[in-house]
Every structure is written in structure tokens, then in C-alpha cells.
Amino acid sequence: MLSHPRNPKLRYGIVTAHQLPRSIYYCxxxxxxxxxxxxxxxVPSDGLCQQCQTFLQPVLIHERHPRPNGYLSDTDIxxxxxxxxxxxxxxxxxxxxxxxxxxxxxVKYPGRWSPLADNEYKWGPExxxxxxxxxxxxLVYLHDRGFAHVEVGGASIDSIIVVxxxxxxxxDLSACTRLQPDEAQALRAQVNSGxxxxxxLLFFLVTNKELSRTSIDLVPPExxxxxxxxxxxxxxxxxxxxxxxxxLPPPSTSDRSLKxxxxxxxxxxxxxxxxxxxxxxxxxxxxxxxxxxxVGFYLVADGMGGHDAGDLASRTVNQTVTxxxxxxxxxxxxxxxTHQLSPEDADVERASxxxxxxxxxxxxxxxxxxxxxxxxxxxxxxxxxxxxTHAIRQANKALLTHGQTTxxxxxxxxxAALIIGDIATIANVGDSRTYLLRDKQxxxxxxxxxxxxxxxxxxxxxAQEMRTHPQRNQIYRCLGHRPDIKVDIFSQQMQAGDxxxxxxDGLWEMVLDAQIQRIVEGALSPQxxxxxLVEAANREGGEDNIAVIVVRME
Numbered sequence: 001m002l003s004h005p006r007n008p009k010l011r012y013g014i015v016t017a018h019q020l021p022r023s024i025y026y027c028x029x030x031x032x033x034x035x036x037x038x039x040x041x042x043v044p045s046d047g048l049c050q051q052c053q054t055f056l057q058p059v060l061i062h063e064r065h066p067r068p069n070g071y072l073s074d075t076d077i078x079x080x081x082x083x084x085x086x087x088x089x090x091x092x093x094x095x096x097x098x099x100x101x102x103x104x105x106x107v108k109y110p111g112r113w114s115p116l117a118d119n120e121y122k123w124g125p126e127x128x129x130x131x132x133x134x135x136x137x138x139l140v141y142l143h144d145r146g147f148a149h150v151e152v153g154g155a156s157i158d159s160i161i162v163v164x165x166x167x168x169x170x171x172d173l174s175a176c177t178r179l180q181p182d183e184a185q186a187l188r189a190q191v192n193s194g195x196x197x198x199x200x201l202l203f204f205l206v207t208n209k210e211l212s213r214t215s216i217d218l219v220p221p222e223x224x225x226x227x228x229x230x231x232x233x234x235x236x237x238x239x240x241x242x243x244x245x246x247x248l249p250p251p252s253t254s255d256r257s258l259k260x261x262x263x264x265x266x267x268x269x270x271x272x273x274x275x276x277x278x279x280x281x282x283x284x285x286x287x288x289x290x291x292x293x294x295v296g297f298y299l300v301a302d303g304m305g306g307h308d309a310g311d312l313a314s315r316t317v318n319q320t321v322t323x324x325x326x327x328x329x330x331x332x333x334x335x336x337x338t339h340q341l342s343p344e345d346a347d348v349e350r351a352s353x354x355x356x357x358x359x360x361x362x363x364x365x366x367x368x369x370x371x372x373x374x375x376x377x378x379x380x381x382x383x384x385x386x387x388x389t390h391a392i393r394q395a396n397k398a399l400l401t402h403g404q405t406t407x408x409x410x411x412x413x414x415x416a417a418l419i420i421g422d423i424a425t426i427a428n429v430g431d432s433r434t435y436l437l438r439d440k441q442x443x444x445x446x447x448x449x450x451x452x453x454x455x456x457x458x459x460x461x462x463a464q465e466m467r468t469h470p471q472r473n474q475i476y477r478c479l480g481h482r483p484d485i486k487v488d489i490f491s492q493q494m495q496a497g498d499x500x501x502x503x504x505d506g507l508w509e510m511v512l513d514a515q516i517q518r519i520v521e522g523a524l525s526p527q528x529x530x531x532x533l534v535e536a537a538n539r540e541g542g543e544d545n546i547a548v549i550v551v552r553m554e
Contacts, residue, residue, distance in 0.1 A: 002028070002061065002097065002104055010095050012059060012106060013043035015459025020117050023158045026061040027109070027459055030094070047458035058109035058457045059094060062172045064155065066103050072096065072174065076147075080173045083145055089138040091161070091171045098174075105172040109457060111447050116160040116168065119208060121439050123166070125220050127493050128205040129245050131168045132198055135160065136242045138170045139194045143179065143238065148190035149197060151175035154210050156197050164445070164490050194238045199230035222248060258422045258496060260296040262551045263527030265534045269506055270542030276303040276310030277504045277547035278318040282326075286420070296419040297325050298549045300432050302504040304411040304478065313410040316402070317395040317479060321416065324391035384418045384425035385489040392416070392427055392479070392487050399480030411480040415446055415502050417551070424500065426490040430478045432547075433508055435516070436492060437499040442517035445490050449477035467509045499526075500551040503533070506544035510537040526550040 004010035011031045018025040031040040033049035034057055040050060049056055072080070077096045084093040084107075091107035098104075123131065139149055149170075151159065159172040180186040203211040207218045211227075219227050226244055235241045260283065268275040280299045285292045299321060303314030392414055399410045413430025426434050428446035431453070436445050447453065451474040452466045466472060479485060494500075499520050508516070511533060519536060523529035529550040537546045 002026075002106075004095065004097050005099070009039065010097065010106075011039065012061060013040070014061075015043060015058075018115065020115055020158050022155050023062060023064040025115060025161075026063065027457075028059050028061050028106075029458060030057045030059050043459065045460060047455055047460035055454060056458065058459065060091070060107050060109050060113070060161075060171070062105045062107070062159065063102050064105075064158065064172065064174070065101070066098065067151065067175065070175070070177065071098060072176075076176075076178065080147065080176055083142065083147070084173055087138055087141045089134045089169055090141075090173070091169045093173060096174050103174045105174050107171055110161065110163045110169065111457065112444065113161045113163050113169075115158065116162055116204075117154070117157050119162070119204075120441070122208050123205040124493065124495065125206065125223055127166055128202055128223070129248070130493075131166065131205055132202050132245060133242060134168045135170060135201060136198055136238055136245075139197070139238045140242070142173075142176060143191075143194065146179050147173075147176045148179050148194060149173070149176050150190055150193040152193050152196045153200060156200060157204055157210075160201070164447075166492070191237055192233050195230045195233070195235045195241055198238065198241055199227050203227055258494060258553045259294045260419050260551050260553055261526055262296065262298060262549060263525060263530040264298075264549045265527075265530035266547040267534045267538065267542075267545070269545050270538050272545055274311055275545050276314055277301065277506065277545040278303070278311075278314035279502075279547050279549055280318045280322050281549060282322070293421045294419075296551065297322070297416070298419075298500075298502055298551055299414065299416040300502045300504055300547045300549060302413040302430065302432050302506070302545070302547065304413075304480075309408055309410055310412075312402075313399060313412040313480060316398050316410070317392075317412045317414050320395040320398050321388075321391040321414070324394055325387070325418070384420060384423075385427075385491070388416060388418055388425060388427035389487045389489060392429060393485060396479040396485045397483070400483060403480060409480075411478045413475070413478055413504070417500060417502060419494065419500075419551070419553075422494045422553070424492045424494050426492065428488045428490070429485060431475050432504045433502070434490075435501040435503075435513075437501065437517060437520055438495065438497070440517075440521070442501075442513050442520075444513075445492060447488060448475075449488075450475045467512075472509065473505075494553045496553055498553045499529075500553075501533075501548065502551075503548040504545065506542075506546040507533060507537050507548050510540040510543065510546075520550060523550075526552050 002012045009032050012028040013031050014026050014028050016027045029043050033054055035054040036052040038049055038051040044050055047056055081093045084090045091110060094106040096105050142149060161169050161171050163169050179190060200211050203219060206220055216227060229235060230241060262281050264279045264281050266275060266277050266279050278301045283296045286295045301314040301317040303310035403410050413432040415428045415432040415434045417424050417426045417434060426445050431448040431450045434445045435442050452469045452472050455461045456463050519532045520529045523532055530548050533548050534546050
């Protein structure tokens with residue numbers, strides 16, 4: 001239990017602890033209900049407020065040793081908490097609690113996260129610079145508002161977490177201090193601390209080592225001068241260092257010539273008569289800056305509604321999203337090339353609709369799908385995240401329209417990936433998943449919108465209990481139920497040898513992540529991996545429909 005010494009409403013129940021060499025992260029529960037204000041005496045086993053039965057809010061707490069003479073005034077704490085809310089690369093703070101031996105920073109729970117200090121692979125130069133820019137912009141933001149982050153070294157790395165995939169967030173502002181503009185020497189030291197912080201971070205990202213314990217020669221040659229200048233205090237501000245980064249030449253096209261290959265499979269399972277899952281895959285080459293860039297689109301939808309309604313729901317999502325992607329991504333290039341779309345131009349496979357001609361892109365006669373009219377004011381088609389969000393919202397609109405017209409209740413999950421060159425953009429609604437397999441590590445990119453996922457976040461159950469929990473099929477977000485659907489978007493830079501797995505819950509509930517990893521790693525091709533995964537799910541009981549796509553970057 002963690003309590004504020006002077007504010008009894010700030011009380012947190014510790015659920016789990018994650019020990020780092022210099023600090024500790026705690027997953028915890030805010031014991032003050034945000035709905036009714038009731039203060040719990042302990043962490044409830046079901047994660048619910050004992051008075052109003054509302055979910056209690058999970059939080060993340062970072063404990064570290066206080067800096068010498070680093071005690072913050074109540075005014076500074078109040079200001080830092082307010083500042084944290086308004087910057088995307090700073091975790092929103094709830095409280096900073098100071099004791100003589102330790103300082104505790106309480107932030108909003110970030111969902112899927114990990115401490116950067118636990119990072120086990122080296123980031124590429126482009127990925128590393130993107131991460132540096134995220135934290136650098138946060139430091140500039142604080143500097144412009146009168147604060148400097150003055151912690152440097154391994155402890156500064158501890159204050160950063162990775163949220164989702166390679167999104168760096170500054171988690172602890174308790175290491176900040178007021179700028180001293182009237183004392184030139186002190187101000188210069190504060191600025192140098194921020195610059196050195198970024199140099200340490202850059203070195204750690206590209207080498208997975210700490211700067212003081214190894215040679216600067218380990219830094220990629222194109223980045224080495226930047227680290228040297230920072231350590232020699234040649235930058236006048238953090239912004240000067242970021243400006244230097246922006247002047248680096250972009251990677252050559254030859255370095256970005258990854259091409260995806262894929263396999264796909266779907267099966268009704270051993271206990272269902274109908275298959276309500278759907279998959280779609282297609283690939284093509286797009287002209288970009290005078291070069292041909294490989295593009296791949298992959299989607300898994302898990303329909304709900306019973307009888308034929310689930311099949312209709314997933315098929316509608318499949319068709320609507322695919323039609324939109326082809327309309328705004330494929331057709332413009334084909335029109336420039338002055339020829340019509342044919343099956344050879346876009347290799348489209350709709351595994352859930354085997355009797356549909358592969359070149360037919362129109363909607364099924366079973367349901368009226370409103371075709372979106374693309375204008376530059378509707379959506380920026382050059383931003384893959386906006387494109388996927390808009391397409392999925394069109395599918396949501398189609399399901400709602402059909403439900404209102406027929407009085408039926410259609411619903412569907414969706415997880416989709418659009419890979420352009422070496423950048424994958426992933427969209428998700430519901431509990432279908434997208435995984436990334438890299439360097440013998442399988443990690444989930446998407447976040448489940450399910451009751452059991454919330455229970456795990458709240459610390460009420462363990463992650464391994466998700467697959468067997470009696471409420472595992474209850475999801476709180478899906479297509480077809482609300483007009484204002486929120487679509488989660490993730491971005492991931494791909495590398496040669498990476499594999500991506502998209503699947504419905506019929507696979508991941510039956511097959512453990514470790515087994516998924518072993519199967520994909522050992523398969524001779526993406527298609528053989530998909531076939532083996534379906535076989536494994538059926539061998540474990542095949543309790544639901546199964547859909548899976550495996551994409552390999554070569």
C-alpha cells in the first residue's frame with residue numbers, strides 16, 4: 001500500500017512489482033473510485049469499487065531514490081502534474097509522493113508497456129532517432145515552461161518506458177527542477193544535463209549498453225558525431241541537438257527494399273458448424289518518388305451474431321475495408337498507368353468467400369455497403385493510420401445500417417496491417433490480435449478490448465488466466481454496436497527476418513504464445529506456418545473458429 005502523507009485520498013494498492021537495477025515499477029490500483037469517490041481499504045479481488053461496482057483505475061508507479069537537494073515544493077509538483085497531461089510523450093501524472101528514502105511518481109496506466117531499461121535488442125538508426133525525437137520534444141516542452149530534467153545516466157533510462165511498439169514515454173518528472181535563468185552557470189549546467197540525457201538515450205538505443213561502460217565506437221558511424229558533440233557540451237540547447245538530427249540524410253531506398261510474403265488459413269474449428277471468421281490479403285507495388293515500393297494489406301475479422309449473422313458481419317468488414325483500401329491506394333496508381341484493374345494487378349484473396357471472383361471488388365448483395373466518397377477533406381490517404389481508421393469506420397457504419405434496417409444484431413472484431421515498404425501500420429478493434437516476431441521474441445502489438453484484458457491491467461487476474469476465464473468472450477469494443485467507434489492504431493518499423501501474425505481469438509485462446517512462436521520460427525514458409533497453427537488450435541480443442549495470417553519480411 002502506498003499513501004500520501006498528507007492527502008488520505010491518494011492511496012494505491014500495489015499489485016505487482018518490476019525491479020530494475022536503480023528503481024522499481026509497480027502496477028497498482030487507485031483505491032479512490034473515480035465514479036463515486038469511495039476509498040477502498042484494500043485491492044478488491046474483482047477490481048471493482050465495493051460501493052458502486054465501477055472498475056477501479058489501474059496506475060503505474062515509479063519508485064526511485066531522491067536526488068541530493070532534489071526535494072520538490074508542493075507548487076512545483078502541482079505544476080509538473082498539470083504539464084504532464086498536455087504532452088503526448090509524457091505519461092499523465094496523478095501524483096508525486098516524496099518520502100525521505102524514496103520518491104514515488106504515480107502515472108496513468110499505459111496499457112501494454114515495458115521499461116526501456118529491459119530492452120533486449122538494438123534499435124536501428126532510424127528507429128532510434130524517432131525515439132530520441134519523442135523524448136527530446138518532451139524536454140523542450142518542459143524547458144519552455146520553466147523546468148529542466150536534470151537526471152543523466154542509467155537512472156534517466158529508468159524513467160522512460162516503451163508503450164505499444166517503440167513509443168517512448170517520459171514517466172517520471174520528479175527528476176525535474178526549476179530553470180535558473182538568472183544564474184548563467186547553473187542554467188548552462190541544466191541545459192547540458194538535457195543534452196547529455198539524449199546522448200545517453202541514443203547510445204543505449206543503438207547499442208543496448210550504457211555510455212559510461214563501453215566505447216563510443218559502438219555507435220553507428222552516421223550517429224557517432226552527434227553523441228560526441230553532446231558529450232563535449234557543444235550544443236546550446238536540446239532543440240539544437242534535435243535540429244542536428246533532422247539534418248541527417250534519410251536511408252537510401254536500397255536499404256528499405258523489404259518485401260512481404262504471406263500465408264493465410266481459416267477453419268471452423270472442431271465445435272462450430274459455421275465459420276464466422278474472415279481473412280483477406282493482397283499485395284501490389286506502388287510508385288513512390290520514382291521507385292517501386294511493395295505494399296501488403298492483411299486483415300482478420302471475427303464475426304458475432306449467431307447463425308449466419310456472424311459470417312455476414314465478418315464478410316462485410318472484409319469487403320468494406322478492402323474496397324476502400326483498393327479504391328484509394330491501388331486504383332489511383334493504376335489510373336496513372338492508364339490501364340484497368342485486373343486480377344493480375346491486385347492479388348486479392350478472400351478466403352472466407354471462396355465462390356467470389358478474385359477480381360470482384362463490389363459489395364455482396366446480402367447487405368448494402370455505403371461506398372465512401374474520397375476527398376482530401378475526408379481523410380489523408382497518405383497517412384496509413386487515417387486511411388485504416390476511415391476504412392474500418394465505414395465497415396462499422398455498414399453493420400449499423402444493416403442492423404437498423406433488419407433489426408438484427410451484427411458485430412465483428414478486426415485487426416489489420418498495411419505494410420508500405422518497411423513501415424507497418426496496424427489497426428485493431430476487439431480481441432483479434434496482431435503479433436510481431438523478432439529476434440526470437442513474440443510480442444503482442446495490439447491491445448485486447450475485452451473484460452479479461454482489463455482485469456489483467458487492474459491486477460485482478462494473471463495474464464495466463466485470460467485463456468480460461470469464464471468471461472473471456474466478453475468484449476467492450478467491437479464493430480457494429482456504436483457509431484462513434486474508436487480504432488487503435490500502431491506503427492512498427494519492420495526489419496528483414498521479422499514475422500507478423502494476425503489471428504482471431506480462436507487461435508490465441510487455444511495456442512500459447514510460446515507455441516505460436518515455435519511454430520512460426522520452425523515453418524518453411526508463411527503458408528506452412530498458418531496450416532500448422534490451425535492444426536495446433538484444433539489439436540487443443542478447436543473451441544472456436546480459427547483465422548490466421550502470417551507475414552514474413554524478406
